[in-house]
Amino acid sequence: MTLPAAGSAPDLASELKRAPEDLAARLIGATLTFAGVGGLVVETEAYDAADPASHSFAGPTLRNAAMFGRPGTAYVYRSYGRHWCLNIVCGSRPGGAVLFRALQPLEGLDAMRKRRGTDNLRLLSTGPGRLCQALGITGAVDGESMLAAPFDLTLADGGREVVCGRRIGITKAQDRPWRFGLAGSQFLSRPFSER
DNA sequence: CTTTTGATGCCCT
């Protein structure tokens, strides 16, 4: 087991208390793995209960219950009937979460290729649905803590350039610049050229 | 190359 150098990486538990948009920016450059499979977080989006585009906007329901759980809880939902999408709950306000939209594959590449049925690195975990399929994340994980195994989420220690823009695939509150990405990454689901 | 559309599950009204 390798520990980060003393004082270099921010403490995840305290970062989780931030507002969703702050956490989303700070998760860029982090490393996320699930049962040893995953990579570098290069794209995220923030959602919050005061946000018409958020699943938590209308208050707690059966589907979104995990969004109102403890900071660090995984919220996994089925998207368009075919895909799973992974969020991490944050603690500044109830109903806040950050959607993981894309990873740069680093660990467990064989498992990712097998689950995704392609060798193309860009098609392994670029996009929230692909990301979950590549890592083997399903609704069974909904409500579990991402602070413990089989999850491993380690924040970057700084020195990266983060870009932001409008969110993708939503019809409400499209003007909120709550999508964040690692500048220059080849693994973004779309470029940040807009606006 | 870009845009459109079908597949598909489930929550909400």
Place this chain on the structure above:
DNA sequence: GGGCATCAAAAGA
């Protein structure tokens, strides 16, 4: 029954 935080294949230019 409508709408959706998606993806991949098909159709158009």
